[in-house]
Structures are given as structure tokens and as C-alpha cells.
Amino acid sequence: MISANILSRQATRPGQHRVPRFTTRSTSLLLQYSLGRGLPVSHGRITRAWESTSTTSSSTASTGSHKENLFPLKLSSVLIWRPWTSEDLLQRFEGSSYSFIDPIRLVKRAINTHGQVPIKVTEIIPRLKDGGAFVKFTYPEDMSAAEVESKLSKLLHNNPIKPWFNPFGRVQTGLVEGVPWLEDLYRLPRSRIRVEFVPAKHDESPAELSQETLYSIFRKYGKISEITSQPTDSKVLPRFAYIDFVLVRDAIMARNCMHGFVLREQGSKNATRLRLSYEQRVKAHHIWAWFTSHPRIVIPLVAALIAAFTVAVFDPIREFFVKAHVQKYFEFTNSRLYKWFKSQTSDILAFRRRNTEDAGLNALFTHRKDLIDSIQTGLLESVDTFTVVHGPRGSGKKELILDQVLKERNDVLLIDCKPVVEARGEAGTIRRLAFEVGYRPVFSWSNNISSLVDLAVQSTTGVKANFSENLESQVVKILQTTASALKQVVIVIDHFLHKSEEKGVIYDRIADWAAALVQSNIAHVIFLTDDASYSKPLQRSLPDRVFRSVTLGDLSPDVAKKFVISQLQTDTKFAHDGQQQQQQQQDRQNENDDHGTTSSSAKDDDNKKEKKKNSKDRPTADPLQLDPRLLAELDTCITALGGRLTDLQVLARRLKIGQSPQKAVQEIIDSTASDILRMFLLSKSSSSTDKKYTTEQAWYLISALASSPTSSIPYNSVLLSNTFASSISSSAAAGSPETALEALANAELITIKSANGMPMEIKAGKPVYQAAFQKLAGDDKVKARMDLLVLTELAKIETKNIEKVEQELVMLQGLMARRPGDVSERVEYLLEKMKGGQKKLRALEEETGVVKGRLVKG
Known part of the structure; x- marks a missing residue:
């Protein structure tokens, strides 16, 4: 066996990384994986189509081998910080038990495949960020490193080893031909490699390799998508070229095997060393560039897409919540549990106040039964027009419709315009309107942000993005969504035209929406309003229909008296029932005391029996009988108070706490007079400049109505009075x-x-205002102060009229000298008018002096 010391470590200073360098004959394997490329086998080795274009270099390259697909490449940015050393991996390699998730298992299987390659591993250098490792080995004398690499490649091709984290990949090996730079920088692999041409020796200049040479060198590591040479006019040194691989794994293999490779280009005298590094590929971003360069097209398109997405996603949800709001899906009072509990405890949980009010309202509804029947009959007909219930505030319109006309209907949508109009800001208005119809989710705050975006886009590009919506469009959107969720209901719109001068656009859109509902036969619509001019906005929305209008006036004295008596009788009945219950409990307690006391004297027994007998023989008072003096006094008091429902309820509550009818009515009148004085006569608020009437006009009507024997004044006489006309x-x-x-x-x-x-x-x-007017007109201080204002304004009016006459006389002065006969009649008329005006002005001044004297004496 030949032991090749392919990696020698040089001594370094503490803290300095040791860079391993390969000897002339390196025997290192680079392990990686390929994505299942089919490689043909010929003559005992793997042949590739591109090997026919091999480079003809006379220099020798350092050899070695690298294996990859041992670690997940996507987690390289995390695994790079794991402190694995070559010594640890070699020990694990020797003692590897072929664990399923052990990466060293893959190395051992790749090296010792069926024992067909007689090599021995001497060192393993992990490359976590590259997803592989360098493997140093020894091999027999009768073999070369290239033969070892060829046999391993053939065996791995015929018997692929697949990692557990990537079952579609396979372990791949390559012989290291250069001198790798084993750095631990945070440079992650890329599919583009920058190949720099540096001199092999310091005193020589390197040659720039052609694209053909680069292709023949690097094609064996994987599919190349592009080779880009450095521009000829570039002054950047050293010269370089870019090689773009299709797969990142192929770029990793090429970089680790060919870094430091030395070769001589054909026809070149000097050798060239290749220095490889990963390069971030700069994408063209053509689509993004087009988007950013065409804001006039892109911004409206984005707004349309956002609107379409919002409609597709949120509108079905909002329609569901509107239906749930109308049919009361989520109200606890409609649940079976609540209804069962209420039926079981109806005798225990009796609310006295509510029953008292119900009794009074039932008496009122009995009086208005014909009116209720007429409205119900109109609702049974076709849905083709509005029903308008008009009446002064406090006349019981809402109770009449909801508690009587629609009490048998379950699907009723009530829209109260008062909280909508009184909400602060557009966001508050939208939020309140959405709450009234059950429209959710609602992003009332998003329009403020959209307005800022519109402002920023318009200031930078000059194009209005239209991300934000005005109040009118948002109201229309909410009402349209509500209409699409409604079928066969009755829609009640309460407080219609409440403060109509502030947010009239809301009432216009509500009227248009209601008109669309009745024209489409979707719903009945009932308007409840205090404003007598309700016909104007409704006529604009439904010009070809006649409204069903119902007017609720004040109660007649007889009905008003019955209403108050019904509430008092109900209250008396509850009090009597409570006394009876207390008496029954006391009797049961006495009986228990009789049975439980055995040592009581005979005299005590006789006393107890006598008490029981007296309690049984005591006559029971009729709870429905009231004091006759109270009933007689009510006639006079109700005549002064009038038949307004809210005022009658206030009177009944005062009578319940023990006040006499006369005192209760007097306090109501005094309170009403104070309110009129504060709101109409002495108002100095900042909004007084926006009032469409003057204090003098309000006092003129108050004093005129107070002095009228019929409690009314002609409409035309008021229009012709100086206080109104001038x-x-x-x-x-x-x-x-x-x-x-x-x-x-x-x-x-x-x-x-x-x-x-x-x-x-x-x-x-x-009606109670009439008594309050008389009280104010009878107050000398109030009358003197208000009369002074009226007299002062009348004096200003007469002075202004006189000034107009004087101006015209000055203009006619020139005509008098030339043609006196033509203008003499006009001049005499003006003089008489000025004389009469001066006479009125003198009388007003005298009366003003008298009033001022009264105020001073005051």
C-alpha cells in the first residue's frame, strides 16, 4: 500500500486558521451528490460526451477527491456554525454503525462499496456549508489516483447511495485536481463561479483562457448554462470569467476540485493558476423594472386588484354577518336555553318597572289600534313604496312600529340614524353605520392610511392612486352589501333627517338605497322621522311613487289621563301584591312559631289567635282604586301639560314618588322654560353663528304665542313682521x-x-311649551331683556330704511333742477316715507328707554 500524505498542516500562530495544502500527488476525494444523471459506462469507466474536447496542457494538476450530499445544503447557513473537526469525523468513520441519519455512514458506504476499491481513509475534512467533505486516503502501488476515482464513480453510478434528506439525489465523488482553499468564511455556495486567472509564478504574467478551454475543463462537473468572458476594454485585474452552472451542486464540485489548478494554454509560454470563488448572479428584474417605470398603469392596476381581492374575500363574510344580525343568530335571548329558563322563572323574575311601562303603552296602543291596523295592512300589499311615520319627538313612533306593527315579524332590520350622524369623523360614521346593519369586518381606520398613501403617490408620481374612498362611496358600499344579504324583511329607519344640515349626504344615500330595495321588491321600508320636510329627499329618490304617510299627534286629554292612570294603577297593584306576599310570609312564620313553641302560656295563644282572626276579617283594598282627589286634580294638570307621550311618562314617574299633580306639572313647566331660555334665547356657543334664526325671531314667536288666546298665530303674519321680513x-x-x-x-x-x-x-x-312660553313672557326680567333686543333691531331696521331714502334723494337732486315735474311725485313719496320712518324710530327709542328703565330697576 502506498500511503499518500495528501494534506499537511503548517504551524500557525494561535487564533490563525491553518490552511491545508496538497502535495504533488494528492489523494483526496470530494464527495457530493448528483440529481440522478444517467452516465454511460464504457471500458470499465464512466465516459462522458464532453471528454473528447479535453485540454492539452503540459502542466500537471494536483489531484484529490471530494464527496458531497452528506449534509443538507439548504441548512448550510445553520450547520456552518457546528464545531465538527476532522479528528471527530475520522473516529466516527472508524466506529460508524451505519445509522440512518449519520452522514459518516454515507462516506463509509461510498468508500467501502463491497470492498472493490482497496483504499484506506486517513482523514476526513468536513465542508458543512458546501454539503460535503474532503476524504484523504491511501491506495496500492499498482493503482493511480485517477483509477481510484474512476472505480468509485463507476460503483456509485451502478449502486447509487441516496441521502435520507434527499431521496432523489445521490452521492457523487470527484478527484481534487487543484489546491482547495478551506476557508470558514460566511460565503454560501452559488450556481455562478468566478474564475480568476492568476500567475503560477510571481515573475510571470498569466494567460486568459478562452471559453472553449474553460468549457473543456469544467463541463465534466455538470451542465453549464453560460460562460461569460470579461470585456476586452475592462481594466479590472486579474482577468476573470464567469461560469454559470445549472445546479448549485455542480458549481460546488467544480470550485472545490479545480481551485488552484495550474495549466498552460496552448500557444502560451506562461502557466496560469485558476482561482475560483462563488459569485451572486445579478438578475435582470425586467418585470419589476417595467412596474417601477410605469406608475400610471401599475398603480391603478394594483388598486383594482386589491379591491377585487377585498370583494372576493370579505364580501361573503360581511353578507353572512348582516344576515346573522337581522335574524339574530348570536343573540342569547333567542337561544333555547334562555327561553326555557325564562319560562321556568317567569313568576320569580318579574321586573316591576318594565311591566309598568308595558301597561301604560298597552293603553296607548289600544287607543291607536286603527292606526296600527292600517300600517299592517299596507305592509301586506306589494313592496312598491315607502311608509313614513311622522310625528314630533316623544310621540311613541318607534314603540308603535316595533312593539305593535312588527311584533309578529322576526326579520326586522332597525337602522338608527342618530348615532350615525352624531359620530365624530368619517371613520366613526362608517363604524356606527356598519354596527347598525351588522356589517363586519369593517376597517374604518384603513381609509386614513390609504389617504396618506394617495397623497404620497400623487406628490411623487403625479398620479392619484385612488386607494382611499370618500365617505359617500363607503356608505354606498356598506348599503349595497347589506342589500345583497336581505330577502323579505322590514327595514325600519329611525331618526331619519336627524341633524340633516350636518351630514345630508348620508340621508341621500340611505334614501337612494331604500328606493332601490322597494323597486326591486326586496324589502318593506318604514321611515320614522320628526322632520316635517321628509318628502323632499324621499321624493328625489322615488319620484314616481306616492308615500304612505302616517302622522302621530299628541294624545287627547282623555287618552292622556287614561295613560297616566294605567301606569299608576299598575304600580299600585305591584305594591299591593308585595304587601300581600309579606303578610303571607308573616302568617306562615306565626304558624311555625305556634308549632315550635310548647311552653307558651294560654294567654299568648289567645293573643295569636285573635291576630289571625283580625287579619282574616280585615277587608282587602282594591289595588286599582286611586284617590278621587288625585283623579280630579289630574284633569287640570293634563290640560296644562298636554298629550306628549314623553311628558306624560315624566308626570307619571313624579306622581309615583309622591308629588302632587300640580307640583309635578309646575316643576315640568319650570324645567322646560329654563331649557328654552338656555337653548334659544341666551345661547352664546361657538355654533351660534351657524344658526339660521336669530334670538329676536325666537322671542317674537314665544311672546306672540304666549299672548294668543288660541295658542296659535297665522303663518303669513309672522312672515310679514319686521323681525322676520327685515x-x-x-x-x-x-x-x-x-x-x-x-x-x-x-x-x-x-x-x-x-x-x-x-x-x-x-x-x-x-303642548308643555305653550305653558313655558307663558311663564317666560310673564317674567319681567326676561321680557325686558328680550324686548330690548327686539326694539334695538327694529330701530336698526328703521335707520337702515331711512338711509336708503336719503341716498335716493341725493341721487334725485340733480334731476330736480332739470326736470322737477317728472320727479316731484317720487320725491314727495320719499319724504313722506322718511317722515313716517323717523316717527317710528322716535317711538322705538322712547319704548327702548322705558324698557331700559325697567331693567335698571330690575
Whole structure:
């Protein structure tokens, strides 16, 4: 046997890596794997088609062998840090038990395949980041290293060894012909190799190899996709070329076997040494370059793709949640467990307050049974128009529709516009609207980010990306998704036109959506509104239909009295039932005491029997009978309070806590008068400049209604009054008197009564306001202060009129000198008007002085 010392280690300083160098006749194997290439066998060795173009070099190359596919190449960046040494691997090689996952098992099988290659391993150098190892060995004298490599290659081809982590690969071996650089740098293998041409000796200049020579040298290690020579005009030294392999494993084999290989190009005097290294291939990125260079096309395309993805993924989920919201899938009160528990405990869990309110509402609904029947009959007809329930705030519209008209229907969608309109910002509005219809998931915050992206894209490229959506488009999207999830329901839209001057676009889109639903026969739509101008937006959305409108007014005095009495009777009945239960418990306790006491005296027994007899003989009071004085006093109080449902409920609650009817009504009137004074007469908030009416106009109506014997004033007389017709106050947002009256009606200070579509008279917003107006008008301090404002404005109006007359007289002065007869009549008219205005102004000033005196004495 010839022992070849193919790797000798030179002494190094501490901390310096020792670089192994091969002797002239190296015997090292490089183990790797191939992806199952079929190699033909001829004359006892593996022949390759490319060996016919071998290089004709007169120099000798250092030889050796390297084996790969021993370690997973994809984990090389992790395995590179494992502290494996050649000594450890050699000991494991000698004692290897052929474990399934042991990489040394693959080395032992590759070297000792059936014992047909008589070699002995002397050292194993692991190359974890390359996925293989260098194997040093000794071989017999009658063989050469090339013959050893040939036999091993033939045996591995006929009997492939496949690693456990890659069953489609196989272990491959190659003879090391150069001087490998065994570095431990963090340089991971690549499919491209940079071949540098360096001098074999320091005093010689190397020759640049041609592509044909490079191909003949490196083709045996695997399929080559491209060979790129250095440009001739490049000044970079040393000269180099790129060799691109199809597989990374082939590049690994070529780099480890041919690094340091010395050869002489045919026709060249000097030898050339090859220095190989991995090179990161620079990809062309044509697609990405096209995307970045065409933002006007790419950005709208990306926006469309994102929108399509959102619709395809989230819209079905949102439709499901809308259906679940309408049909109440996830509400605990609809579960069988809750219904069973409620049926078993209905006698125990009796809520007094709720039953009291239900009793009062039942009395109200009995009075309005004809109205309820008419609405229900309209819902049974075809779905072709809207049903509008109009009435002042607190008239019981919502309770009438939900608790009576639709109580037998399960699929009811209630949309309350009040929280939607009162939400802060667009994100809050979208979030509240989505909550009302059950639309989820909703990303209300994403539009803010999309707006920033739009701004950045537009500022950099000049193209609007349209990633963000405005409030109107988001509202339409939510409503369209809701419509696609609805079938045969009743949709109730509460608080329609609440604060319509702030977010009118929301009401417009809701009206359009509702019109589309009724025209498509998808759902009935019922609008609940306090605004008398509801017909304008609805008529725009459904111009060819007539609405079914129902108006809820205040209760008549008789019905209002019955409503209050029903609540008081129910409360009295509950109190009586509680007393009876306490008395029964006390009687049972007395009986238990009788049976449990054996040493009581006869006198005590007689006393107990007498108490029981008295309790049984005591007459039982009728719980439904109220104090006659209370009933008599209610007639006067309800006449002053009126028939507004919310006010009657407040009165009933005050009576329950022990207040007399007169005191309760008086406190309600005082509280209402304070609210009117604060909101309409003394309001100094920052939003007062946006009001469409003036304080003087509000006081004019209050004083006029307070002094009217019929509690109403003609509509046209208000329009012709100077306070409305000639208002010059700077706080008014709009100067027309109709606009001011409409704004005061929307604020519920007044109610405008119409006949045949024409406004005819003006009344107080609700009955209790009439009493509050009279209280304010009877307060000398309030009346003096408000009268002073009205007189001051009237004086300004007269002064302005006089100034207009004076300006016209100055203009007519030139015509008087030339043609006095033509303008004399006009001049006399203006003079009379100025005289009358001055007379009114003097009277206003005198009255203003009197009012100021009252304020000073105040």
C-alpha cells in the first residue's frame, strides 16, 4: 500500500486558521451528490460526451477527491456554525454503525462499496456549508489516483447511495485536481463561479483562457448554462470569467476540485493558476423594472386588484354577518336555553318597572289600534313604496312600529340614524353605520392610511392612486352589501333627517338605497322621522311613487289621563301584591312559631289567635282604586301639560314618588322654560353663528304665542313682521324668513300646521311649551331683556330704511333742477316715507328707554 500524505498542516500562530495544502500527488476525494444523471459506462469507466474536447496542457494538476450530499445544503447557513473537526469525523468513520441519519455512514458506504476499491481513509475534512467533505486516503502501488476515482464513480453510478434528506439525489465523488482553499468564511455556495486567472509564478504574467478551454475543463462537473468572458476594454485585474452552472451542486464540485489548478494554454509560454470563488448572479428584474417605470398603469392596476381581492374575500363574510344580525343568530335571548329558563322563572323574575311601562303603552296602543291596523295592512300589499311615520319627538313612533306593527315579524332590520350622524369623523360614521346593519369586518381606520398613501403617490408620481374612498362611496358600499344579504324583511329607519344640515349626504344615500330595495321588491321600508320636510329627499329618490304617510299627534286629554292612570294603577297593584306576599310570609312564620313553641302560656295563644282572626276579617283594598282627589286634580294638570307621550311618562314617574299633580306639572313647566331660555334665547356657543334664526325671531314667536288666546298665530303674519321680513342680524346664516321658521321647527320650538300642502298656522313645538312660553313672557326680567333686543333691531331696521331714502334723494337732486315735474311725485313719496320712518324710530327709542328703565330697576 502506498500511503499518500495528501494534506499537511503548517504551524500557525494561535487564533490563525491553518490552511491545508496538497502535495504533488494528492489523494483526496470530494464527495457530493448528483440529481440522478444517467452516465454511460464504457471500458470499465464512466465516459462522458464532453471528454473528447479535453485540454492539452503540459502542466500537471494536483489531484484529490471530494464527496458531497452528506449534509443538507439548504441548512448550510445553520450547520456552518457546528464545531465538527476532522479528528471527530475520522473516529466516527472508524466506529460508524451505519445509522440512518449519520452522514459518516454515507462516506463509509461510498468508500467501502463491497470492498472493490482497496483504499484506506486517513482523514476526513468536513465542508458543512458546501454539503460535503474532503476524504484523504491511501491506495496500492499498482493503482493511480485517477483509477481510484474512476472505480468509485463507476460503483456509485451502478449502486447509487441516496441521502435520507434527499431521496432523489445521490452521492457523487470527484478527484481534487487543484489546491482547495478551506476557508470558514460566511460565503454560501452559488450556481455562478468566478474564475480568476492568476500567475503560477510571481515573475510571470498569466494567460486568459478562452471559453472553449474553460468549457473543456469544467463541463465534466455538470451542465453549464453560460460562460461569460470579461470585456476586452475592462481594466479590472486579474482577468476573470464567469461560469454559470445549472445546479448549485455542480458549481460546488467544480470550485472545490479545480481551485488552484495550474495549466498552460496552448500557444502560451506562461502557466496560469485558476482561482475560483462563488459569485451572486445579478438578475435582470425586467418585470419589476417595467412596474417601477410605469406608475400610471401599475398603480391603478394594483388598486383594482386589491379591491377585487377585498370583494372576493370579505364580501361573503360581511353578507353572512348582516344576515346573522337581522335574524339574530348570536343573540342569547333567542337561544333555547334562555327561553326555557325564562319560562321556568317567569313568576320569580318579574321586573316591576318594565311591566309598568308595558301597561301604560298597552293603553296607548289600544287607543291607536286603527292606526296600527292600517300600517299592517299596507305592509301586506306589494313592496312598491315607502311608509313614513311622522310625528314630533316623544310621540311613541318607534314603540308603535316595533312593539305593535312588527311584533309578529322576526326579520326586522332597525337602522338608527342618530348615532350615525352624531359620530365624530368619517371613520366613526362608517363604524356606527356598519354596527347598525351588522356589517363586519369593517376597517374604518384603513381609509386614513390609504389617504396618506394617495397623497404620497400623487406628490411623487403625479398620479392619484385612488386607494382611499370618500365617505359617500363607503356608505354606498356598506348599503349595497347589506342589500345583497336581505330577502323579505322590514327595514325600519329611525331618526331619519336627524341633524340633516350636518351630514345630508348620508340621508341621500340611505334614501337612494331604500328606493332601490322597494323597486326591486326586496324589502318593506318604514321611515320614522320628526322632520316635517321628509318628502323632499324621499321624493328625489322615488319620484314616481306616492308615500304612505302616517302622522302621530299628541294624545287627547282623555287618552292622556287614561295613560297616566294605567301606569299608576299598575304600580299600585305591584305594591299591593308585595304587601300581600309579606303578610303571607308573616302568617306562615306565626304558624311555625305556634308549632315550635310548647311552653307558651294560654294567654299568648289567645293573643295569636285573635291576630289571625283580625287579619282574616280585615277587608282587602282594591289595588286599582286611586284617590278621587288625585283623579280630579289630574284633569287640570293634563290640560296644562298636554298629550306628549314623553311628558306624560315624566308626570307619571313624579306622581309615583309622591308629588302632587300640580307640583309635578309646575316643576315640568319650570324645567322646560329654563331649557328654552338656555337653548334659544341666551345661547352664546361657538355654533351660534351657524344658526339660521336669530334670538329676536325666537322671542317674537314665544311672546306672540304666549299672548294668543288660541295658542296659535297665522303663518303669513309672522312672515310679514319686521323681525322676520327685515332681519339684519349678523348671526343669521340665512336671511329668508321661511328658512328661519323651518330651522325653528326642526329645533322643535314651534310646529307648523299645513292645509293642502300650504303652511297656515304656527303653534308651540309641544303642548308643555305653550305653558313655558307663558311663564317666560310673564317674567319681567326676561321680557325686558328680550324686548330690548327686539326694539334695538327694529330701530336698526328703521335707520337702515331711512338711509336708503336719503341716498335716493341725493341721487334725485340733480334731476330736480332739470326736470322737477317728472320727479316731484317720487320725491314727495320719499319724504313722506322718511317722515313716517323717523316717527317710528322716535317711538322705538322712547319704548327702548322705558324698557331700559325697567331693567335698571330690575
